[in-house]
Amino acid sequence: MTKPICAIVGAGEGLGRALAEKFASREFDIALISRSEANSSAAIEAAAATNSAANVRFFSADATRPETLESAIATINRGMGEIDLLIYNARGAFTACDPLDMSYAALEDVYRLEVIGAFAAAKSVLPGMIKQSRGSVFFSSATAAFRGSNTHPLYAIGKFGLRALSQSLSKAYAKNGVHIVHFRLDCDLDVPIMRDLYGEKYDPEKLANPDAVAETYWLTYLQPKSAWSNEVEIRPHTEVWTY
Amino acid sequence: MTKPICAIVGAGEGLGRALAEKFASREFDIALISRSEANSSAAIEAAAATNSAANVRFFSADATRPETLESAIATINRGMGEIDLLIYNARGAFTACDPLDMSYAALEDVYRLEVIGAFAAAKSVLPGMIKQSRGSVFFSSATAAFRGSNTHPLYAIGKFGLRALSQSLSKAYAKNGVHIVHFRLDCDLDVPIMRDLYGEKYDPEKLANPDAVAETYWLTYLQPKSAWSNEVEIRPHTEVWTY
Amino acid sequence: MTKPICAIVGAGEGLGRALAEKFASREFDIALISRSEANSSAAIEAAAATNSAANVRFFSADATRPETLESAIATINRGMGEIDLLIYNARGAFTACDPLDMSYAALEDVYRLEVIGAFAAAKSVLPGMIKQSRGSVFFSSATAAFRGSNTHPLYAIGKFGLRALSQSLSKAYAKNGVHIVHFRLDCDLDVPIMRDLYGEKYDPEKLANPDAVAETYWLTYLQPKSAWSNEVEIRPHTEVWTY
Amino acid sequence: MTKPICAIVGAGEGLGRALAEKFASREFDIALISRSEANSSAAIEAAAATNSAANVRFFSADATRPETLESAIATINRGMGEIDLLIYNARGAFTACDPLDMSYAALEDVYRLEVIGAFAAAKSVLPGMIKQSRGSVFFSSATAAFRGSNTHPLYAIGKFGLRALSQSLSKAYAKNGVHIVHFRLDCDLDVPIMRDLYGEKYDPEKLANPDAVAETYWLTYLQPKSAWSNEVEIRPHTEVWTY
Secondary structure, three states: OOOEEOOOOOOOOOHHHHHHHHHOOOOEEEEOOOOOOOOHHHHHHHHHHHHHOOEEEEOOOOOOOHHHHHHHHHHHHHHHHOOOOOEEOOOOOOOOOOOOOHHHHHHHHHHHHHHHHHHHHHHHHHHHHHOOOOOOOEEEEHHHHHHEEEOOHOOOOOOOOHHHHHHHHHHHHHHHEEEEEEEEEEOEEOOOOHHHHHHHHHHHOOOOOHHHHHHHHHHHHHOOOOOOOOOEEEEEEOOOOOO | OOOOOEEEEEOOHHHHHHHHHHHOOOOOEEEEEEOOHHHHHHHHHHHHOOOOOOOOEEEEEEOOOOOHHHHHHHHHHHHHHOOOOOEEEOOOOOOOOOHHHHHHHHHHHHHHHHHHHHHHHHHHHHHHHHHHOOOEEEEEEEHOOOOOOOOOHHHHHHHHHHHHHHHHHHHHHHHHHOOOEEEEEEEOOOOOHHHHHHHOOOOOOEEEEEHHHHHHHHHHHOOOOOEOEEEEEOOOOOOOOOO | OOOOEEEEEOOOOHHHHHHHHHHHHHHEEEEEEOOOOOOOOHHHHHHHHHHHOEEEEEOOOOOOOHHHHHHHHOOOOOOOOOOOOOEEEOOOOOOOHHHHHHOHHHHHHHHHHHHHHHHHHHHHHHHHHHHHOEEEEEEEEEEEHOOOOOOOHHHHHHHHHHHHHHHHHHHHHHHHHOOOEEEEEOOOOOOOOHHHHHHHOOHHHHHHHHHHHHHHHHHHHOOOOOOOOOOEEEEEEOOOHHH | OOOOOOEEEEEOOOOHHHHHHHHOOOOOOOEEEEOOHHHHHHHHHHHHHHOOOEEEEEEEEEOOOOHHHHHHHHHHHHHHOOEEEEEEEEOOOOOOOHHHOOHHHHHHHHHHHHHHHHHHHHHHHHHHHHHHOOOOEEEEHHHEEEEEEEOOHHHHHHHHHHHHHHHHHHHHHHHHHOOEEEEOOOOOOHHHHHHHHHHHHOOOOOOOOOOHHHHHHHHOOOOOOOEEEEEEEOOOOOOOOOO
C-alpha cells in the first residue's frame, strides 16, 4: 500500500517543519527539498517522530536555480512516485531596505526565489497532475502580496509576482482537477527567528502558531473540488487586520 | 451528553438543506430558522435522516424583522442551549433590474435581509460566545459583495453591506475567540431554482454542489483559532473566475 | 448665455464649501442642497465671493428622505435648468461605536443617508443626462468603503453600500455618456471639526486640504469620456496608506 | 526661460506618441527614450509638430538593461536639465501562452522590462526630485496588474510586480513631495497594432483613444499634492468592466 506523497520546497524549522509533521501524521510520505540537509533536520526529525511509518526523505535543490528543482522533483518521482501535494514554502531573507536602496541583483534574487522557483516546482508536477485529474499545489505567501511596502519592497515585489503566478496557474488548470492555492499569512509566525526579533515583546498569542497554520493547510487540502478556495487568508484570532 | 448546536437562518432546499445535513452528520443538534416550516421541510428531513440521534428543530422568524430573529434565538437558547455555530444563510429574491428601476422599498428590503437581519442574528449570539471565548458566526455571501452590477444592483448593494458587517464584527470580536467568516460563493449553486434557470444549458459540473459547499463550511469551522480565515472564497474547479 | 449647473447635496463649511467655491470659480452656476440654509451659509458666501457672475442658490432637502431630494432637484430643473454635475456629498455623524452597540435605527439611518439618498439624487438627474449623452455624478466617499471597522462600523457599512451603488450605476450608464465616480478620500480633511478633534496634534500637512480635494474633483470632471476613472482615490502626500 | 522636462521611456506610435504630443503641447520639453530612433519617429514628429517651441530629443536605451536607462537619463540631465516628469511606458510583446508554456527566459525578460527597468528609470530621477521636493513618476500599467491570467500569464506577472514597485516607491517618497502613480489601463488602446488584431470587429468607440489617455495623464499631473491619486484607473465609457 503506497501512501500519497507530499513534497515541501523550503523546510526549515518553522512552517516547513510544521507542514512536514502535519502531513506525515496524516499518512503522507514526505519529500523535503532544501539547499542543505542540515537546515531541514528539524523538519526531517519531526516528520519521522510523528509517524514512524512515514517515509521521510531529503532532496537537495536551490530554489533560486530552477533546474535544480526540476531535477530534485524528477528524482522524487523516480524514487518515491508521483507527488500528490506540492507545497512551495521557500523563504529568503526578509530584508528591510528603502526602495531606493534595492540593488538590481537583489531584485533578481527575490524574483528567482518567489516566482521562477515557484513556477519551476509547479511545472515539474502539473503535467502529471493534469493527466491524472488530481493533485494540489500550495504556495506559502503573505499579505505582502496585496500591498507595496516602503520598508520591505523586495518582499512585496516577490509576493505580488507569486500571487499572479498562482492565480494564472489556477485559472488555467483548476478545470483539470488540480487545486492551486495561494496562502496569505496575514501575521508573523511564532518561529525562532521571530522570537528573537520581538525580544521582550514576544507574545505567542499575537503570532500564528506554525502547527495551527499547517492544520489550516491540511483542511484546505481536504476541500472537495466543487467548493475550492484558491486564495486562503490565515491570521491568528488576535491579529489586528487592515487588508 | 449534550451536542453542540448549529443554528441556520434560512434553510430552504438548497444550501440550507446541505448545511443542516452536514452539521447533523457531524454530531450537531440543528436549529432551523425560517419564515415557514414548510419551506424548511427538506432541510429538516435531510438532517434527521442523516443522523437519527440529532435533535432537529424548527423555529419561525422573518429575517427582515430583526425582533423576530432575536426572539427565535432566545427561544433556542432556552429550549436547546447556547448556540455554538450560527450560519446566516437567508436568501431573498435574486431580482434582476436596471439600477434606475430600483425602488426605495426594494433597497430597504434587501438591506433588512442582508445586513440588519444578519446583524440581528449575530447580536443574539455574540455576547454569549464572547463570554465563553468560543463560537462561530458564518455569513453566506457571494462575489456580488466585491463588485457592483448593472443587472443585479440590489443584490450587490446588500452583499457589500453584509461584507462590511462581517469584517467589522470580526475585527472587533475575533480577539474574544469568536470565529466570524464571510463566505464568498463565486459561482452558481446546483440547486433546483438554478436547474430551472439554466434549462438546457444545465451542467452540474459548472455549478457548485451544495453538499461540497457545506463540506467547505465544515472544514472552515475546524480551523484552529491561531490560523483562521475570515473571508473564504468558494468556487467549483470549473469556474472561470475574474475576481 | 447659460452656465452649466453644479448641484451639491451636503454643503457645509468643509468639502461642500470648497466644491461650491471651486465650481463657481470654473463658471458653473451652483445649486446647494442641504437641510437648512444656515448650515450652508459658508458655502453660499464662498461661491458668491469667488465669482460674482455665478448664480448661487439654496434648496432645502433632507438627504435621508429621498422624496425631498427628488423634489429639490425638480425645483432646480424648473428654476435653473438641467444639472450638468451632481455631487452627492451628504455627511452624517461619524459615530464611533462597538459593532454590538449599533442599533437597528442607526443602521437604517446610515443606509438612508449613504445609499438611498445617493440613489435618490442620482435617479433625479440620470434620465436627463442619459437623454443628452452627457453629465457627471460624483459621490464623496472614503476608504471606509473598502474595509470594515471595529470602531466605526456604521460608517463602513454605509460607504460599502455607496460604493456598490456607484459601481452599479457606472456599469449601467457610462455607455450612455454619463461619468459616475466614487471618490475615496483616504485621509482626514482639514476642516473645523477635525481641527477640534486633533487638538494639539493638529497639523495641516497631515490632512487633505478641502480646496485641493475640490481641485481633484474638478480635474476628474475634465477627463475625456474615452479615458475615464470611475473610482478615484485621494490622499495628501503625507498620508501613510495601507489600502 | 527653461521649460520643464518630460522624459518618456518607450515612445512608439501609440500611447508614447500621444504622451509626447500632449506634454509638448503643454509646454514641456520632451526627452524620448527607446531602443531605436526609428521606432520613436512618430512620437518625435508629433511632439515637434504640436509645438515648434518644444525641444524634442531622442535618447537610446534598452529598457531591459537598466544600466542603459541610467546612462540615458544621466545624459538627459547633463544635456537638457533635471527631469520634472518621468513616464515609464515601455511595452514588450503582449505574448499569449499557456502558463505551463512560459520559459524561464521569458519570465526573466518580462520582469526586466516591467520591474527592473521601471525601477532603474525611477531610481535615476528620484534622488533629484526628493532633493527639490517636487517631481512626478508615472508608470503605464493595466488591469493585468490586478488579476492573473490563463492566457497572458507573463503580462500579469510583470504588471503585478510593477504595481508593487509603484506602491512601494509611493509609500516611501510621496512624503518628499514626489507624485508616483500607477496607471491602470482597463481597456485596449486604439493603436495600429490593435486595429490589426480586431480586424473587422474594430470599433474605435470600444477602445481607449490614446490622446484621451494622455489627457488623463496630464490631468493627473495637475493634481495638488494635498489631494493626490497614486493609483489611477482609465477606461473608455463603453468598457464593460469586471474589476
